[in-house]
Amino acid sequence: MTTTKMMFDHFGSPDVVTAGEEEQPPPGEGEVQVGVRALAVNQMDWKVVAGYLEPYFPLQLPAVPGCEAAGTVTAVGPGVTAFDKGDEVIWNGMVGGYRAVANLPTAQLTPKPAGIDFEQAACLAIAGGAAYSALVQLGVGVGDTVLIHGAAGGVGTAAVQIARDLGIRVIGTASEQNHDYLRGLGAEPVAYGEGLVERVRSLGSITAVLDTNGGEATTAATVELLGGHGTAVTTVSGKESNAAGIAPVRLLDGRVADAARLAADGKLRFNIQERLPLTEAARALGLSRGGHVRGKLVLIP
Numbered sequence: 001m002t003t004t005k006m007m008f009d010h011f012g013s014p015d016v017v018t019a020g021e022e023e024q025p026p027p028g029e030g031e032v033q034v035g036v037r038a039l040a041v042n043q044m045d046w047k048v049v050a051g052y053l054e055p056y057f058p059l060q061l062p063a064v065p066g067c068e069a070a071g072t073v074t075a076v077g078p079g080v081t082a083f084d085k086g087d088e089v090i091w092n093g094m095v096g097g098y099r100a101v102a103n104l105p106t107a108q109l110t111p112k113p114a115g116i117d118f119e120q121a122a123c124l125a126i127a128g129g130a131a132y133s134a135l136v137q138l139g140v141g142v143g144d145t146v147l148i149h150g151a152a153g154g155v156g157t158a159a160v161q162i163a164r165d166l167g168i169r170v171i172g173t174a175s176e177q178n179h180d181y182l183r184g185l186g187a188e189p190v191a192y193g194e195g196l197v198e199r200v201r202s203l204g205s206i207t208a209v210l211d212t213n214g215g216e217a218t219t220a221a222t223v224e225l226l227g228g229h230g231t232a233v234t235t236v237s238g239k240e241s242n243a244a245g246i247a248p249v250r251l252l253d254g255r256v257a258d259a260a261r262l263a264a265d266g267k268l269r270f271n272i273q274e275r276l277p278l279t280e281a282a283r284a285l286g287l288s289r290g291g292h293v294r295g296k297l298v299l300i301p
């Protein structure tokens with residue numbers, strides 16, 4: 001059977017990603033074949049397409065972007081015992097996700113709880129998993145106040161809800177247009193940009209920071225607000241965060257299952273800003289690159 005994949009044969013802006021067709025072979029040793037029902041778009045996807053990750057993860061071109069998806073197992077490869085035909089699964093990887101049918105290693109799969117739809121499940125793999133890992137790494141709990149830079153994005157949306165479920169007070173940065181959205185998630189919103197430190201201070205002291213934005217100004221605000229006390233982690237490490245001693249988020253084993261459990265309990269839900277057909281992946285990547293997505297973008301094969 002011929003199915004659709006979205007691919008690029010040279011690095012560049014999102015519009016280098018175009019539709020192609022492929023015939024998937026039967027799944028190999030340790031793999032299952034998955035009929036993908038929904039894919040979530042991540043900032044990493046356009047960075048991969050732009051070639052920014054080449055120094056760390058060299059790719060063989062042509063390549064298929066995409067690092068998180070959810071779907072149903074349609075065939076099982078040799079040696080696979082943990083999954084069966086008909087199982088609903090969540091996948092998190094690095095690349096290769098933007099396709100209608102995918103052969104995926106079982107080590108990258110998490111069972112999808114029955115109570116979550118495929119769109120929500122796809123969002124859990126990276127944004128949910130990273131947010132969950134970050135809060136564990138921060139070691140925060142009741143009595144803490146966490147500042148989340150970029151609280152309206154994919155990771156931020158998940159982190160606010162997980163933190164609130166843990167009884168943590170959350171102050172979240174976003175543009176004005178997302179402040180009601182953040183209030184709805186349970187965070188106290190503040191605008192980023194000039195005067196951020198004073199605006200946060202006017203709400204009280206913070207004990208930890210999750211930075212999903214990165215960059216010089218955000219890092220400087222983190223350092224000033226913590227004043228040598230409390231912990232900070234970032235999903236966007238770079239020279240500024242390294243110099244400031246802000247630890248990169250380490251993705252924990254079991255994080256996707258933990259995030260999925262919260263979603264199944266109704267405590268974690270993603271705003272889907274837009275759902276697009278898989279063949280419009282280039283447009284989705286452009287939106288993601290713009291840096292102002294509220295929640296997540298989803299592609300439907």
Ligand SMILES: NC(=O)c1ccc[n+]([C@@H]2O[C@H](COP(=O)([O-])OP(=O)(O)OC[C@H]3O[C@@H](n4cnc5c(N)ncnc54)[C@H](OP(=O)(O)O)[C@@H]3O)[C@@H](O)[C@H]2O)c1
Pocket residue numbers: 042043044126127130149150151152153154155156173174175176178192193212213218234235236249251288291292293294295296
């Ligand atoms: N290391 C990892 O494992 C890992 C995992 C997931 C993601 N990441 C990285 O983490 C970053 C965030 O990912 P994401 O999926 O949450 O991105 P996203 O969904 O694209 O986040 C966009 C959000 O950033 C906000 N924003 C834009 N400029 C801002 C600023 N100056 N200060 C504060 N917020 C600002 C926007 O809010 P407004 O529209 O209100 O401006 C928007 O809601 C990306 O760089 C991604 O690659 C890393």
